[in-house]
Amino acid sequence: MRSKTDPGATADLFADEALQQPPGREQIGEQSYVLRGYALPWVERLLPELRRVLAQSPFRQMVTPGGFTMSAALSSCGELGWTTDPTGYRYSAIDPNNQQPWPPMPEALRQLAVMAAADAGFEDFEPDACLINRYVPGAKMSLHQDKNERRYAAPVVSVSLGLPAIFLFGGHERSDTAQKVSLFHGDVVVWGGVDRLRFHGVMPIKPGTHPVMGPQRINLTFRTAG
Ligand code: SIN
Ligand code: FE2
Numbered sequence: 001m002r003s004k005t006d007p008g009a010t011a012d013l014f015a016d017e018a019l020q021q022p023p024g025r026e027q028i029g030e031q032s033y034v035l036r037g038y039a040l041p042w043v044e045r046l047l048p049e050l051r052r053v054l055a056q057s058p059f060r061q062m063v064t065p066g067g068f069t070m071s072a073a074l075s076s077c078g079e080l081g082w083t084t085d086p087t088g089y090r091y092s093a094i095d096p097n098n099q100q101p102w103p104p105m106p107e108a109l110r111q112l113a114v115m116a117a118a119d120a121g122f123e124d125f126e127p128d129a130c131l132i133n134r135y136v137p138g139a140k141m142s143l144h145q146d147k148n149e150r151r152y153a154a155p156v157v158s159v160s161l162g163l164p165a166i167f168l169f170g171g172h173e174r175s176d177t178a179q180k181v182s183l184f185h186g187d188v189v190v191w192g193g194v195d196r197l198r199f200h201g202v203m204p205i206k207p208g209t210h211p212v213m214g215p216q217r218i219n220l221t222f223r224t225a226g
Contacts, residue, residue, distance in 0.1 A: 025119070028169055028181055031155075031193035033120040039159050040186035042112045043212065046161075049106035050132070050218070053077045056103045057095045059134050065089065071139035072202075078105035080129040080225045082148065089148050091129060091225045105130050112188075113157040113222035120190035122155040127222035135165070135217040141202040143170055143178065146223065154224035155192025161185055161220070162213030163205050170199035185210060 023037040039046070059073035062084045076082060080091040081102040095102050109130055117125035129149075133141070146156055160183040167189065170178035176199065183189065191198060202219075209215045 028179060028189075029191060029195040029198065031121065032169070032191035032195040032198070033189070034181060034183070035116055035119060035188040035190065036184075037186045038116055038119070038188040039112060039161070042108060043161065043186065045108040046106075046112070049108055053103040053106065053132070056100075057081075057097070059132070060097055070141075071135070072141055073134040073139075075132045075134075076130060077103045077109070077132070078127065078129045082129060082131045082225070091148055109220065109222075112159065113220075116157050116159075116188045116190055117155050117192075117222075120155065120157075120192070122190065122192050125154055125157070125222075126224055127154070127157070129223050129225040131221045131223070133219040133221070135163070135202065135205045135219070137163070137205050137207040137215060140204040143168060143174055143199045143201040145197050145199055146221075147197060149223055149225045151224070152196045155190050155196065157222040158189040159220040159222075160187045160189075161218040162210040163208050163215070163217040165205055165217055165219075166203040168199075168201040168203060170201075172198060174199055185212065 026034040028034055054075055057075045059075050061069050061073050063069050063086055064084050065086060065088050080093055083090060083092050083096055093101060113127050114125050162185055165183045167181045167183045168178035169181055170176045205217050
């Protein structure tokens with residue numbers, strides 16, 4: 001996925017990677033953790049699976065009920081996929097673009113999410129939905145709560161790939177001050193329990209080209225939705 005490199009952007013990326021934290025578990029909330037570099041050993045297995053998923057259900061830019069086109073492009077795999085259109089946010093078993101079921105969740109993705117959840121204290125995670133977000137430089141995700149799932153007992157597991165991002169981890173009110181957490185290729189964030197409904201978002205991605213993923217950030221979020 002590598003493309004021609006802009007030397008300025010590369011210098012920036014190295015500056016960011018110099019900030020990358022060593023492997024380990026950082027607590028960012030009572031029941032929230034960043035597992036640094038956790039997904040790195042899985043990347044080679046994940047990428048071909050992701051390519052297969054995206055060949056069947058490609059990235060698309062969705063429109064929110066408020067009429068805004070999201071800057072991140074989305075797809076999904078698993079039994080349920082998260083979608084938005086002018087009538088609302090929802091989980092659907094059918095990809096609205098092709099009227100077919102979403103691609104099944106690849107086993108490697110599911111295993112990674114289940115192991116990360118367990119390492120963060122959430123045993124027996126059974127994800128049925130994996131949302132795939134693609135951010136090109138400038139794309140962002142506004143502060144929101146993940147609350148279209150039927151129950152909130154299961155955590156959210158979020159895998160970052162590609163360009164670094166500043167993840168905003170807020171409180172239970174939109175107006176609560178958000179922590180800024182730098183996320184790098186291979187980092188996994190898990191939040192659940194008392195933190196399950198905390199507001200979160202992603203600041204606009206800085207220009208750059210990641211050596212493995214190219215000029216983009218891909219985020220996978222696993223949830224139990226149904
Ligand atoms: C999300 O909240 O759906 C995405 C979070 C991220 O991209 O890190
Ligand atoms: Fe979210």
